[in-house]
Amino acid sequence: MLCVHNLHVLRxxxxxxxxxxxxxxxxxxxxxxxxxxxxxxxxxxxxCGELQPDQGQVLLEQRELAHWEGAQRARRLAxxxxxxxxxxxxxxxxxxxxxxxxxxxxxxxxxxxxxxxxQAADAAHLQGRSYLALxxxxxxxxxxxxxxxxxxxxxxxxxxxxxxxxxxxxxxxxHITLQAIRxxxxxxxxxxxxxxxxxxxxxxxxxxLLLHDGRPHALDTPEQVLRxxxxxxxxxxxxxxxxxxxxxxxxxxxx
Amino acid sequence: MxxxxxxxxxxxxxxxxxxxxxWLSLALGPVSLPLLDxxxxxxxxxxxxxxxxxxxxxxxxxxxxxxxxxxxxxAVGGVLALSGxxxxxxxxNPLADPGLVGVSSGAALGAALAIVGGSLFGGLPEAVGPYxxxxxxxxxxxxxxxxxxxxxxxxxxxxxxxxLLAGIALTALASSAVGLFTYLADDATLRTLTFWNLxxxxxxxxxxxxxxxxxxxGVALWLPRRARALxxxxxxxxxxxxxxxxxxxxxxxxxxxxxxxxxxxxxxxxMIGFVGLVVPHLIRLLAGPDHRTLLPASILAGASLxxxxxxxxxxxxxxxxxxxxxxxxxxxxxFFLYLLLRGRA
Numbered sequence: 001m002l003c004v005h006n007l008h009v010l011r012x013x014x015x016x017x018x019x020x021x022x023x024x025x026x027x028x029x030x031x032x033x034x035x036x037x038x039x040x041x042x043x044x045x046x047x048c049g050e051l052q053p054d055q056g057q058v059l060l061e062q063r064e065l066a067h068w069e070g071a072q073r074a075r076r077l078a079x080x081x082x083x084x085x086x087x088x089x090x091x092x093x094x095x096x097x098x099x100x101x102x103x104x105x106x107x108x109x110x111x112x113x114x115x116x117x118x119q120a121a122d123a124a125h126l127q128g129r130s131y132l133a134l135x136x137x138x139x140x141x142x143x144x145x146x147x148x149x150x151x152x153x154x155x156x157x158x159x160x161x162x163x164x165x166x167x168x169x170x171x172x173x174x175h176i177t178l179q180a181i182r183x184x185x186x187x188x189x190x191x192x193x194x195x196x197x198x199x200x201x202x203x204x205x206x207x208x209l210l211l212h213d214g215r216p217h218a219l220d221t222p223e224q225v226l227r228x229x230x231x232x233x234x235x236x237x238x239x240x241x242x243x244x245x246x247x248x249x250x251x252x253x254x255x
Numbered sequence: 256m257x258x259x260x261x262x263x264x265x266x267x268x269x270x271x272x273x274x275x276x277x278w279l280s281l282a283l284g285p286v287s288l289p290l291l292d293x294x295x296x297x298x299x300x301x302x303x304x305x306x307x308x309x310x311x312x313x314x315x316x317x318x319x320x321x322x323x324x325x326x327x328x329x330a331v332g333g334v335l336a337l338s339g340x341x342x343x344x345x346x347x348n349p350l351a352d353p354g355l356v357g358v359s360s361g362a363a364l365g366a367a368l369a370i371v372g373g374s375l376f377g378g379l380p381e382a383v384g385p386y387x388x389x390x391x392x393x394x395x396x397x398x399x400x401x402x403x404x405x406x407x408x409x410x411x412x413x414x415x416x417x418x419l420l421a422g423i424a425l426t427a428l429a430s431s432a433v434g435l436f437t438y439l440a441d442d443a444t445l446r447t448l449t450f451w452n453l454x455x456x457x458x459x460x461x462x463x464x465x466x467x468x469x470x471x472x473g474v475a476l477w478l479p480r481r482a483r484a485l486x487x488x489x490x491x492x493x494x495x496x497x498x499x500x501x502x503x504x505x506x507x508x509x510x511x512x513x514x515x516x517x518x519x520x521x522x523x524x525x526m527i528g529f530v531g532l533v534v535p536h537l538i539r540l541l542a543g544p545d546h547r548t549l550l551p552a553s554i555l556a557g558a559s560l561x562x563x564x565x566x567x568x569x570x571x572x573x574x575x576x577x578x579x580x581x582x583x584x585x586x587x588x589x590f591f592l593y594l595l596l597r598g599r600a
Contacts, residue, residue, distance in 0.1 A: 074499030088544035102499040
């Protein structure tokens with residue numbers, strides 16, 4: 001479990017994150033929404049230890065992030081960055097297999113996990129292909145499979161942080177990706193996911209954090225947060241919100 | 256794009272190539288020995304019960320000249336190729352070269368200092384000259400690399416882009432200092448300096464061999480242990496650290512191994528370019544980029560390639576001898592261009 005209290009991050013003199021209190025709960029998907037430059041990726045960077053906060057400590061299981069031994073931390077906390085650069089012709093299953101690096105589960109078990117993770121990301125058919133020959137969306141799914149393999153099969157005590165995992169995906173794979181993430185949460189993993197699509201957030205998240213200029217504007221269930229007033233205040237966007245005809249979750253339509 | 260060969264067959268093939276290169280390197284030269292005699296003499300020297308009748312000359316040439324030269328070639332080739340893999344991993348760029356962190360230019364500066372400085376003080380005594388030259392080259396390489404690493408560090412982190420640029424700047428600085436020494440040198444010194452810069456396995460002796468063998472064995476045992484970490488580093492530094500790798504420590508190890516390995520190689524055999532660039536590439540084309548295969552295979556391939564290049568250097572203009580750096584550059588530079596153009600197609 002990952003939590004942070006009164007987090008502040010400065011870039012030079014400008015405050016990019018102010019007074020963030022957050023607790024990622026086991027089994028819960030927390031969506032982070034906000035306009036460009038609101039501080040979403042900075043928040044993720046601070047939560048995974050890439051950025052040193054100027055105030056506030058990030059605690060993983062009540063222990064400060066920097067005090068964890070590398071492999072022990074990696075078995076509990078996996079991070080999918082927005083972009084990955086890999087300029088070498090690894091095969092798809094080798095890239096996913098890198099997710100098993102912090103484990104000593106043996107080659108046979110690792111191969112099984114790699115296959116299962118690839119299936120979860122609907123990328124099993126890419127096996128045997130060179131990573132460099134894939135499209136942007138296919139690469140994104142391969143990296144998703146890699147971080148899933150890192151925590152596979154997912155259990156309480158683990159945390160998964162994802163920065164726009166659906167940005168390069170077609171509509172079907174946006175849903176497949178979020179369903180795989182949802183399944184991980186259902187097995188007890190605490191998930192934080194940065195999204196831009198309000199409707200995806202409405203459907204798959206348990207709670208939504210709305211960020212505005214580095215400050216938390218709202219943190220509550222999708223029904224409470226994804227209403228016309230907060231969305232107008234944060235995005236400057238006029239919206240209609242209606243219940244989904246079949247599923248009942250909020251459906252956000254721009255006016 | 257599937258790898259062309261499986262790791263197993265690659266290792267078998269490379270081992271055969273390496274043994275063949277060793278055999279030829281022992282047999283051929285200004286005085287060519289019959290291949291069978293060479294084999295018998297070599298096996299006899301390994302302690303096998305073989306009749307020594309008529310092998311006295313072969314054993315003498317092998318023991319005194321060819322064997323140290325062959326061992327030197329193996330160690331230099333292997334450690335240069337390994338350092339190439341390390342640098343390409345560190346800079347996450349398949350076109351990186353051990354020279355990028357300044358180790359080669361630093362060694363050249365150290366050597367120039369020893370050669371020209373020695374001649375200014377009336378020439379170095381025969382007994383210490385070669386050792387002092389090697390020592391200066393080694394320390395020069397280590398010193399400049401340490402400086403490049405230091406310049407790349409900021410807030411406890413190493414920025415490889417800054418290191419790259421610092422490497423370029425310090426290489427230019429070291430080259431101009433070498434130029435200054437060249438200007439100060441007399442004709443005989445100039446010749447020594449020039450030939451040293453072109454590299455050669457000539458004049459190998461056991462006493463100059465052992466430091467290099469020690470260093471390259473150490474590097475060859477250490478780097479393959481970090482193969483999976485190097486794979487992860489290719490994803491990016493932050494990705495590697497999310498996978499539990501201590502990235503700062505890994506980078507330090509890579510720079511240190513390269514400085515030590517290339518420093519020792521250059522100190523023993525002068526400047527030999529392109530091995531560190533070309534060999535890892537060749538292996539990647541054959542077997543893919545996985546460092547668990549790439550690192551050990553590069554040792555074998557680098558050692559074989561250098562022995563074969565040395566054979567060309569020995570035989571092309573026999574009885575005169577070409578500097579080996581010329582041979583490797585003649586092979587390496589066109590291959591490098593091929594890689595560049597292939598990427599564009």
